[in-house]
Amino acid sequence: MSTNTVATNQQMDYFDGHERIWVFGYGSLIYKADFPFIERRPAHIRHWTRRFWQGSHDHRGTADAPGRVVTLIPEYDAVCTGMAYLIVPQVLSHLDIREKNGYLRVVTDMHLHDGSVAEGLVYIATEDNAAFLGPATEADIARQIAASTGPSGPNRDYLVRLAEALRELRADDAHVYAIERHLQELLQQERAA
Numbered sequence: 001m002s003t004n005t006v007a008t009n010q011q012m013d014y015f016d017g018h019e020r021i022w023v024f025g026y027g028s029l030i031y032k033a034d035f036p037f038i039e040r041r042p043a044h045i046r047h048w049t050r051r052f053w054q055g056s057h058d059h060r061g062t063a064d065a066p067g068r069v070v071t072l073i074p075e076y077d078a079v080c081t082g083m084a085y086l087i088v089p090q091v092l093s094h095l096d097i098r099e100k101n102g103y104l105r106v107v108t109d110m111h112l113h114d115g116s117v118a119e120g121l122v123y124i125a126t127e128d129n130a131a132f133l134g135p136a137t138e139a140d141i142a143r144q145i146a147a148s149t150g151p152s153g154p155n156r157d158y159l160v161r162l163a164e165a166l167r168e169l170r171a172d173d174a175h176v177y178a179i180e181r182h183l184q185e186l187l188q189q190e191r192a193a
């Protein structure tokens with residue numbers, strides 16, 4: 001099922017009047033910055049953990065065969081590494097459309113890796129959104145990803161590019177790397193068949 005969060009996000013007025021806003025990316029926003037930004041910096045946020053628990057009907061899958069993309073799940077003391085972008089507020093309308101399948105703007109502190117802390121936004125798909133798929137084993141998640149494709153391309157590319165970007169950031173993320181390993185095994189089996 002899909003959902004559309006654009007209208008809700010556009011009502012969010014927390015940063016009204018600000019000339020610049022920090023946005024934290026933890027999924028495709030790390031490796032695919034298809035929007036103008038003033039600067040970007042590696043960063044982390046606390047008490048959230050990255051999980052491939054959100055369905056993708058519009059980018060990496062279809063309504064009948066959703067793919068899986070990442071969202072953030074609350075977890076005390078967890079650290080989620082990603083990329084912080086400093087943008088002008090006009091860019092939010094592009095991000096709202098890109099993240100429309102269930103993601104809501106949430107205010108968060110982000111710890112920039114130069115040691116400073118900035119308040120900004122992160123797009124999170126919470127478990128009450130219609131596209132939320134929830135937990136599955138990492139092997140099953142890899143199988144679903146291997147089988148899914150959508151308008152933005154194969155779901156496997158999303159996973160592989162995210163894992164590569166996380167390695168570049170030296171991020172500790174056992175969940176993403178385990179799913180990537182399962183995917184590589186599946187691809188080897190495909191090639192051998």
Ligand code: SIN
Pocket residue numbers: 024025026027028029030069070071099123
């Ligand atoms: C993000 O990257 O911050 C949100 C999830 C996604 O678009 O992959």
